[in-house]
Amino acid sequence: MTTVTRRVAPAPASINALRFPQGFTWGTATAAYQIEGAASVDGRTPSIWDTYSHTPGRVRNGDTGDVATDHYHRWREDVAIMADLGVSAYRFSLSWPRVQPTGRGPAVQKGLDFYRALTDALLEKGIEPVVTLYHWDLPQELEDAGGWPERVTTDRFADYATLAARALGDRVKTWTTLNEPWCSAFLGYGSGVHAPGRTDPVAALRAAHHLNLAHGKAVQALRAELPSRARTSITLNIHHVRALTEAAEDLDAVRRIDALANRVFTGPLLEGAYPQDLLQDTAGLTDWSFVQDGDLATIHQPLDFLGVNYYTPTLVSAATGEASHGSDGHGASEHSPWPGADRVAFHRPEGSTTAMGWAVDPSGLYDLLMRLKAEFPAMPLMITENGAAFDDYVNPEGEVSDPERIAYLHGHLAAVQRAIVAGVDVRGYFLWSLLDNFEWGYGYSKRFGAVYVDYPTGRRIPKASARWYADVARTGTLPDREGGNQ
Numbered sequence: 001m002t003t004v005t006r007r008v009a010p011a012p013a014s015i016n017a018l019r020f021p022q023g024f025t026w027g028t029a030t031a032a033y034q035i036e037g038a039a040s041v042d043g044r045t046p047s048i049w050d051t052y053s054h055t056p057g058r059v060r061n062g063d064t065g066d067v068a069t070d071h072y073h074r075w076r077e078d079v080a081i082m083a084d085l086g087v088s089a090y091r092f093s094l095s096w097p098r099v100q101p102t103g104r105g106p107a108v109q110k111g112l113d114f115y116r117a118l119t120d121a122l123l124e125k126g127i128e129p130v131v132t133l134y135h136w137d138l139p140q141e142l143e144d145a146g147g148w149p150e151r152v153t154t155d156r157f158a159d160y161a162t163l164a165a166r167a168l169g170d171r172v173k174t175w176t177t178l179n180e181p182w183c184s185a186f187l188g189y190g191s192g193v194h195a196p197g198r199t200d201p202v203a204a205l206r207a208a209h210h211l212n213l214a215h216g217k218a219v220q221a222l223r224a225e226l227p228s229r230a231r232t233s234i235t236l237n238i239h240h241v242r243a244l245t246e247a248a249e250d251l252d253a254v255r256r257i258d259a260l261a262n263r264v265f266t267g268p269l270l271e272g273a274y275p276q277d278l279l280q281d282t283a284g285l286t287d288w289s290f291v292q293d294g295d296l297a298t299i300h301q302p303l304d305f306l307g308v309n310y311y312t313p314t315l316v317s318a319a320t321g322e323a324s325h326g327s328d329g330h331g332a333s334e335h336s337p338w339p340g341a342d343r344v345a346f347h348r349p350e351g352s353t354t355a356m357g358w359a360v361d362p363s364g365l366y367d368l369l370m371r372l373k374a375e376f377p378a379m380p381l382m383i384t385e386n387g388a389a390f391d392d393y394v395n396p397e398g399e400v401s402d403p404e405r406i407a408y409l410h411g412h413l414a415a416v417q418r419a420i421v422a423g424v425d426v427r428g429y430f431l432w433s434l435l436d437n438f439e440w441g442y443g444y445s446k447r448f449g450a451v452y453v454d455y456p457t458g459r460r461i462p463k464a465s466a467r468w469y470a471d472v473a474r475t476g477t478l479p480d481r482e483g484g485n486q
Helices: 048-053 071-085 109-124 140-144 152-168 181-191 201-225 248-271 276-281 295-299 362-375 403-421 464-475
Strands: 025-029 089-093 128-134 174-179 231-236 241-243 305-309 314-318 344-347 381-386 426-432 451-454 459-462
Touching (some): 025 128, 025 381, 071 464, 109 152, 128 152, 152 201, 174 201, 174 305, 181 231, 181 248, 201 231, 201 295, 248 344, 305 362, 362 381, 362 403, 403 464
Parallel strands (some): 025 426, 089 128, 128 174, 231 305, 241 314
């Protein structure tokens, strides 16, 4: 069994240390397709990501999630690692095709038993399970029937939510409906760099609406089954969009991308309406007649908190030549994930970057949190993903030193603490990710984990950042960089 060797933080802490509120949630996060493997075990059938990753040319090096980190068989070891890290919560997703293989009909009990056992083990270790119903693994049979651009998929998702709630509602108090629906809609159906790999801007907009509607129906389904103490949420990758210059045309580029990246979700979810400028910007593509009477009321469900994923800011300008949508950090494609924003160019900010080529800029997280407080002051927030990929390796001593990740986490946690001091109601932080894993279109070439995974053997090696994060979680205190445990 792999364990984490924890170092004791210096005492007393530096006078410059930053303390988080009592009861702040310290967690880590994963996604089913990225870690579970066991792709055809115990009744599981293909998801859109199985199909996509097995399509030549879609994923770097031809990698697939067939084995991934083999979490399906090594979950006890992974729970032990989390216990050694001292995290108070674990955010994981259910594999829809493992629970309900065709996306319709009864659940497969062996699939549910896996999640029951995992949840019980977490609770025994004092780790709160936080369940995400959908992290991009639509059953392939539902995609064959039209996928997220089709309204019927929203009903299938509500049925699936009911099955999950009935199976795990006595164990799980915190539920998230969707993870990053922007990626599902616009990368999956717009640019095609995510599954299912379609490149239809109208289908992307239809998918965005139906993901919103599926969320609303799922919240209703969850509340019909769960105890009153249960909490419901959704996780959005809110883009912090900045203008290259203060020129009017660059500021308008920000407005256009903000509508497509953020307000297409926050509008109906939190305010009960789509923004008018979004409808106007995309009027040349669709009249939005797929939004039916009653949809917005269904979508606009009360939430217990909003999950926020942040990695890097987005820098845009008006395009002076051909739009450079391929420079937005989401993968190269001839097709844009930004319907109706063809005259917007994306730029790489100056400064240090991660292995993904993403700028390291904690100020973007602070600014984003302050914006959410201003626009939705009554909505509690949870940082449900934040982390970075670097080119990690095992040194001759058998250790993985990752000072760049520690610096990244320190800067972003400092931004969160600063926002809390400024009055933002941030309840917790989930490090992405617990393990190195299958990083979607990048395959196994990018390592986000606090725990290094040797893919040929499956061996887990906690990185230096894992020990550092364990100390922060244990003490609730972020030390200064010089005085901290690094």
